[in-house]
Amino acid sequence: MPMTYDDFKQLGIRLDMSRGKPSAEQLDLSRALLDEAGTMGYLSRDGIDCRNYGHLLGLPEAREFGAELLGAPAAQVVAAGNSSLELMHDVLAFAMLFGVPGGEAWRKRGEIALLCPVPGYDRHFAICEALGIRMINVPMHDDGPDMDFVEAQVAADPSIKGMWCMPLYSNPSGAIYSDAVVRRLAAMPAAAADFRLLWDDAYRFHHLTPQLHTTLNVLDACEAAGHEDRALVFASLSKVTFGGGALAFLASSQRNVAWWQQRVAVRTIGPDKLNQLRHVRYLRDRAGLERLMERHRALLSPKFAAITAAFDAQLGDLPDVTWNQPAGGYFISLYTPPGVAKRTVALAAEAGLVLTPAGAAYPYGRDADDRHLRIAPTFPSLDEVRLAAQGIALSLRRALQVA
Numbered sequence: 001m002p003m004t005y006d007d008f009k010q011l012g013i014r015l016d017m018s019r020g021k022p023s024a025e026q027l028d029l030s031r032a033l034l035d036e037a038g039t040m041g042y043l044s045r046d047g048i049d050c051r052n053y054g055h056l057l058g059l060p061e062a063r064e065f066g067a068e069l070l071g072a073p074a075a076q077v078v079a080a081g082n083s084s085l086e087l088m089h090d091v092l093a094f095a096m097l098f099g100v101p102g103g104e105a106w107r108k109r110g111e112i113a114l115l116c117p118v119p120g121y122d123r124h125f126a127i128c129e130a131l132g133i134r135m136i137n138v139p140m141h142d143d144g145p146d147m148d149f150v151e152a153q154v155a156a157d158p159s160i161k162g163m164w165c166m167p168l169y170s171n172p173s174g175a176i177y178s179d180a181v182v183r184r185l186a187a188m189p190a191a192a193a194d195f196r197l198l199w200d201d202a203y204r205f206h207h208l209t210p211q212l213h214t215t216l217n218v219l220d221a222c223e224a225a226g227h228e229d230r231a232l233v234f235a236s237l238s239k240v241t242f243g244g245g246a247l248a249f250l251a252s253s254q255r256n257v258a259w260w261q262q263r264v265a266v267r268t269i270g271p272d273k274l275n276q277l278r279h280v281r282y283l284r285d286r287a288g289l290e291r292l293m294e295r296h297r298a299l300l301s302p303k304f305a306a307i308t309a310a311f312d313a314q315l316g317d318l319p320d321v322t323w324n325q326p327a328g329g330y331f332i333s334l335y336t337p338p339g340v341a342k343r344t345v346a347l348a349a350e351a352g353l354v355l356t357p358a359g360a361a362y363p364y365g366r367d368a369d370d371r372h373l374r375i376a377p378t379f380p381s382l383d384e385v386r387l388a389a390q391g392i393a394l395s396l397r398r399a400l401q402v403a
């Protein structure tokens with residue numbers, strides 16, 4: 001007899017699958033950062049005492065490492081603290097308060113807006129909400145945002161000051177921006193002269209298949225199109241080493257980096273250079289990072305495969321139910337028939353399985369069709385993921401009232 005929703009509920013499991021965090025096993029891959037912290041020293045390559053204040057834009061070797069990873073000159077890369085989200089928040093806060101190069105303070109204009117490809121990253125939307133920035137939904141395709149829609153909006157509306165972009169393995173759709181999409185984003189005319197692309201390259205190194213996908217270098221594309229200040233690129237090592245103790249990068253034009261330096265100097269005297277030094281000594285170079293990411297992939301790809309195998313087996317017969325098989329990143333998107341996502345999450349919770357709230361991947365938490373679920377398979381163990389996949393499928397079947 002196949003398991004029913006009621007059987008699943010009887011198991012009395014307690015599992016939180018709501019956030020895309022690295023598992024303890026993944027964090028253990030970088031144990032050396034803790035074990036060898038004492039022997040890694042505090043003097044940088046150039047004799048900088050990393051215990052002390054200073055070097056606002058980061059340790060030179062950390063900036064060079066970021067440059068190698070992001071494909072930008074080191075002078076245009078900032079190595080910062082542990083969170084790229086923090087950098088995105090501050091870029092937008094500074095833009096609101098003071099404006100970006102080439103424009104006045106965004107808040108002076110009254111209402112301003114950002115384009116938000118959906119489904120997207122809930123924390124991007126939370127920043128916009130906190131700063132009072134209106135969000136405009138943009139439909140997503142497998143190769144990136146709907147560019148006809150984006151171009152029309154950006155050309156016509158000067159209150160649109162920017163756009164969130166997750167070019168590789170987008171959270172949570174898994175989309176990979178095509179070269180044509182990147183070129184169009186770089187080149188499109190904007191009614192706002194100070195329009196910015198907030199280029200969140202969070203999953204740049206996070207492949208789930210042997211094919212290491214890449215996207216076009218947006219800084220080069222913007223420069224080639226005569227919009228060299230348009231893109232601000234963000235990335236971090238949070239899901240390479242430690243979610244709570246890695247380092248983040250910001251890469252942009254010289255003008256934008258000078259602007260950042262001026263603004264951030266008021267906020268801090270310098271980042272944690274000891275941690276930057278340890279990371280550079282531990283990872284060494286891009287090849288070192290890629291070797292480590294292979295080990296993450298070995299832990300993660302079976303979890304993603306377990307979800308899709310369970311969905312194939314248990315949801316394959318249902319019309320209007322689809323899910324993606326991402327080639328990288330941290331999430332799977334599951335689409336239910338309209339009006340059923342919230343109910344599915346509630347039923348899963350009744351059975352002890354905490355999922356991301358339905359609608360979380362949309363601005364203001366509103367998925368008008370109530371169809372989207374973000375599944376985060378990374379944190380639980382493989383056995384737990386298998387069980388959770390079954391629980392999600394059974395909750396959806398129960399929500400649809402099919403056996």
Ligand code: PLP
Binds near residue numbers: 085086
């Ligand atoms: N950007 C995206 C798209 C993410 O999914 C996440 C974490 O899940 C972050 C940024 C957070 O990055 P950080 O740890 O560098 O703040």
